[in-house]
Each structure stands twice: as structure tokens, then as C-alpha cells.
Amino acid sequence: AQSVTQLDSHVSVSEGTPVLLRCNYSSSYSPSLFWYVQHPNKGLQLLLKYTSAATLVKGINGFEAEFKKSETSFHLTKPSAHMSDAAEYFCVVSDDYKLSFGAGTTVTVRA
């Protein structure tokens, strides 16, 4: 069985400060891991994807995530938040047959 836990339902940061969104997963197999972003009233957009090529994955808009097998984590970071980063973020784990979504983390960016 596989599952995803996003440890924070809501994160609030000031513009220009770092963002950290935490994701832990459980999977019986070597999983593929994804982060998606959803802006208000929009579809989900792929930020980045881990498929075992490299543990540090760089995505769009300055985001990156590090896969840590020993900690079963795939945390998403960005060094400096921008107002446009305000959105909901989903961590997703996938094996050969099934996708599992986390509950989502809402990011608020303060001016």
C-alpha cells in the first residue's frame, strides 16, 4: 500500500523568505514522486518529478525537492518566496499502477 502525508495544511511566509513544504510517503516499491501546484480556479500544474535519476530535483519557478529514502521524505523548497507562489501544493506518490495524492498545503505569501 502507498500513502502520502503532507505535514502542514497551511504555510504562511513573507515575500523574499524561504518556503518549505513537507511531504512524507509510504510505498512498497521504489516510487516516483511529484509535486503539483494549483493556483485558484486553475488546474494542477507539474512543478517537478523524481524518478531515481538524482535525489535533488529542480523544478519550475525556482522550486526544488530532495528525495531522502532513509526518511521517506520528499520536501519541497524555494529560497525566496514570491507573491505569485501563493497557491495550493500537492505531493504525489506513484508506483507502477497507482497514484496517491496528499491532502495539499496552502501557501500564503505576505507582502
Next chain:
Amino acid sequence: DSGVTQTPKHLITATGQRVTLRCSPRSGDLSVYWYQQSLDQGLQFLIQYYNGEERAKGNILERFSAQQFPDLHSELNLSSLELGDSALYFCASSEGQGRNTIYFGEGSWLTVV
């Protein structure tokens, strides 16, 4: 633009009615997924098709049904609609199954009044 097209973008209908949501996957993608997103239940997986065959079923109500046609487009049929069915319905597609990246459409907003 993800390449996944959903119609209609917005739909308002009355309780008890039936609606059909349509999805055209990205060119070359064989898998289609349907998701429901509401404020109280978040993002819920409904059903997946691969090359015309049902491959996985999630929290899909018996009042709901879907199919994938030979040209790979898909339709989600919602019948005997209730107020609680009001939600954003997403279609997504991927090249294959599982580990492939899935790409989401912009969604169809359904309001049941």
C-alpha cells in the same frame, strides 16, 4: 497549457438532472483520469481508463459513470444530481500508467442548484 481539454468549463444545473463532462487527452496519451475537487473533501480520485478499458476505480458514486472512446476522449456522466455534487471536476491524462507524469485540464465547474 497542459494539452488536456475539458468542456464545458462551467455548468449550472438543477437537482435530479444529468450532465456529461467531456475530456480530450493530450495527443498520444492513452490514460485518462477523472478527479473531483470540493472544499469539504479535497481532491478525490474517481476513475481511470487506459486505452478504452477501465483500470482503476476510486470514490466514484454509482450515480456517476465514465467511458473512454476509441479516439481516446472520455466522458464523465453524472446523474440524479444532488447539491453535494457541486464541485470542480478534473480530467487528467498520461502516456501510460503509474509512473508517468499526469497532466491536468483546467477543470469543469459544476454547480447544482
